[in-house]
Amino acid sequence: MAIVAHVDHGKTSLVDQLLRQSGHFARGELHGQFIMDSNPLERERGITILAKNCAISYTDVAGKRYHINIVDTPGHADFSGEVQRVLKLADGVLLVVDAFEGVMPQTRYVLARALEMGLKPVVVLNKMDRPEIRPDEVLLEVFELMVELGADNEALDFPVLYASAKEGWATLSDMQWPPPGGGNIHPLFEAIIEHVPVADLDPDAPLQAQVTTLDYNDYVGRIGIGRVFAGTLLAGEEVALIDRQGQTTIQKVAQLFRFDGLGRKEVRRVDTGDLFAAVGLEHVDIGVTIAAVEHPVPLPPMSLDEPTLHMVFRINDSPFSGKEGTSVTARQLRDRLKLELQTNVAMRVEDKGDEFVVSGRGLLHLGILLENMRREGFELSVGKPRVIFRSENGVRTEPIEFLTLDVPNEYMGTAMELLGDRRAELSRMENRGLRTHLEYTVPARGLIGLAGRMMTATHGEALMHHRYHCYGPYRGPIGGRNSGVMIATETGAVTAYALDQLSDRGLMFVQPGDSCYMGQVVGEHCKPNDIPVNVVRTKKLTNMRSSTKDATVVLKAPRRLTLEGALEYIEDDERVEITPKSIRIRKQYLLDSDRRRHAKNSPGE
Numbered sequence: 001m002a003i004v005a006h007v008d009h010g011k012t013s014l015v016d017q018l019l020r021q022s023g024h025f026a027r028g029e030l031h032g033q034f035i036m037d038s039n040p041l042e043r044e045r046g047i048t049i050l051a052k053n054c055a056i057s058y059t060d061v062a063g064k065r066y067h068i069n070i071v072d073t074p075g076h077a078d079f080s081g082e083v084q085r086v087l088k089l090a091d092g093v094l095l096v097v098d099a100f101e102g103v104m105p106q107t108r109y110v111l112a113r114a115l116e117m118g119l120k121p122v123v124v125l126n127k128m129d130r131p132e133i134r135p136d137e138v139l140l141e142v143f144e145l146m147v148e149l150g151a152d153n154e155a156l157d158f159p160v161l162y163a164s165a166k167e168g169w170a171t172l173s174d175m176q177w178p179p180p181g182g183g184n185i186h187p188l189f190e191a192i193i194e195h196v197p198v199a200d201l202d203p204d205a206p207l208q209a210q211v212t213t214l215d216y217n218d219y220v221g222r223i224g225i226g227r228v229f230a231g232t233l234l235a236g237e238e239v240a241l242i243d244r245q246g247q248t249t250i251q252k253v254a255q256l257f258r259f260d261g262l263g264r265k266e267v268r269r270v271d272t273g274d275l276f277a278a279v280g281l282e283h284v285d286i287g288v289t290i291a292a293v294e295h296p297v298p299l300p301p302m303s304l305d306e307p308t309l310h311m312v313f314r315i316n317d318s319p320f321s322g323k324e325g326t327s328v329t330a331r332q333l334r335d336r337l338k339l340e341l342q343t344n345v346a347m348r349v350e351d352k353g354d355e356f357v358v359s360g361r362g363l364l365h366l367g368i369l370l371e372n373m374r375r376e377g378f379e380l381s382v383g384k385p386r387v388i389f390r391s392e393n394g395v396r397t398e399p400i401e402f403l404t405l406d407v408p409n410e411y412m413g414t415a416m417e418l419l420g421d422r423r424a425e426l427s428r429m430e431n432r433g434l435r436t437h438l439e440y441t442v443p444a445r446g447l448i449g450l451a452g453r454m455m456t457a458t459h460g461e462a463l464m465h466h467r468y469h470c471y472g473p474y475r476g477p478i479g480g481r482n483s484g485v486m487i488a489t490e491t492g493a494v495t496a497y498a499l500d501q502l503s504d505r506g507l508m509f510v511q512p513g514d515s516c517y518m519g520q521v522v523g524e525h526c527k528p529n530d531i532p533v534n535v536v537r538t539k540k541l542t543n544m545r546s547s548t549k550d551a552t553v554v555l556k557a558p559r560r561l562t563l564e565g566a567l568e569y570i571e572d573d574e575r576v577e578i579t580p581k582s583i584r585i586r587k588q589y590l591l592d593s594d595r596r597r598h599a600k601n602s603p604g605e
């Protein structure tokens, strides 16, 4: 089973309950919440970043035992490619839909992919414990979406469960929830067993297995994770590894694992239909086929997502370099990026000696890498994210995203204007009572920095989601940030006195006591031009008694930039300095004279 849904609809929470209530774990073996979101960043952000496997042994009421492989998938659109690959592993999908939010862009995407692959969904309306739910409408939305996506009659006859992953129950009844006595998650297990067909694969055919995911560990190198589609995969036996270009090498699987509970168990063989993790294969990669030596026939290739966005990574050469991090050299940066390439299949790195052009699927995709690097002690500086243009038949194309927006009617005008400025084209508009639902296609370029402005323009009321749609013709220039910045002229500790003097010039990014350096961006100017400011200035001591009371200066709270917020904020001549402790924005050229010189001969976009 693959569990798929829009972001935050409760996939991981449901897997948690399935694990907990499977009856195969000792008390205390499963710690805390969100067991599957095992890496610290996933826990902190409350999102799933990597698809993860677990396998549950389940004994049904009749005493029959099942081994159910479950893959929890990420809901954020940047990771869609991973979801698509993971679906290859599955015989069925649990389509989770928030019973309040209903069908969202990513619901549509994952369902479309599942139906394309002939997988029949089991629909779970989740969060039924919430007060504002509208299950009947949401069910209708799911049904209409299936019809629109061309589902056949069999798929349209999908089973529906009403569930609360939070409270740990699921029920088939659309009349009574929570179920009498509090209920449990077993109806979901029963539905999986009843409705997910066991794949019709041939155990006697020559071996054919395919790798869909990569894992890595320092001791054994790359680990290929995938599924056996025909025959049996045996440890220690010779196999033919066929890569994406069709080249075949004869190798042996050194160690073979099967998924078991939350971990993996070493085995001698993995049978048809089951999932495996294989150690010891050279050049193992996404999409390779592992086949019988005497019958080396590749399985259909797997599409890989092409990157749509790139950023330039460089060592941190600010005056504060090396103060907060432990890994600061270009060599360390290079090694770390190489390591990332071992498993991060949607990422590309171009090594230019003293800088690296890193490409990925979106701001979140690359932001996660940067966030992980900070935690590992890295310091680096990163330039403005840029979309990757292509040329198709002589036409310049760019990534276009599909965007949905839900706004209260009174803000509709402002929101539409904002999108219009960013070359968005309206494709659908629907009034839903007090709110309006809008659908757009918009250049990915136009989305950079949009979220913040949309929130300000709608007083935090807009609900906006977007996902990659296609490469389409270039839509023309889009204006940059409409405010200038304040640039520090001196290095030192920021004073309250100085900030107070600047309070009517704009919004500060620093607060008293912070260290800052010349050329650092310390605030946003309320006008479109950049201005130099002295934020370390102290009050001259005089013998005269001042009549104004300045001992207690009341300052506006500074705007604290998040990593992604800062990346979205910067312009071409700026960089984000990232260290384990700080996120700072700086001018590329710290000296005013250098900035002037380069401003003259910069091309601009």
Ligand SMILES: Nc1nc2c(ncn2[C@@H]2O[C@H](COP(=O)(O)OP(=O)(O)OP(=O)(O)O)[C@@H](O)[C@H]2O)c(=O)[nH]1
Pocket (backbone or CB within 6 Å): 005, 006, 007, 008, 009, 010, 011, 012, 013, 014, 046, 047, 048, 049, 073, 074, 075, 076, 126, 127, 128, 129, 130, 163, 164, 165, 166, 167
């Ligand atoms: N009230 C309520 N909240 C729930 C329920 N299920 C999940 N949540 C909450 O919804 C949020 C998202 O849950 P997750 O399980 O992380 O969702 P997800 O689909 O795995 O999210 P991604 O992996 O980021 O796509 C969390 O704050 C959960 O506590 C539910 O049944 N009821």
Ligand SMILES: [Mg+2]
Pocket (backbone or CB within 6 Å): 011, 012, 013, 037, 047, 048, 072, 073, 074, 075
């Ligand atoms: Mg999750």
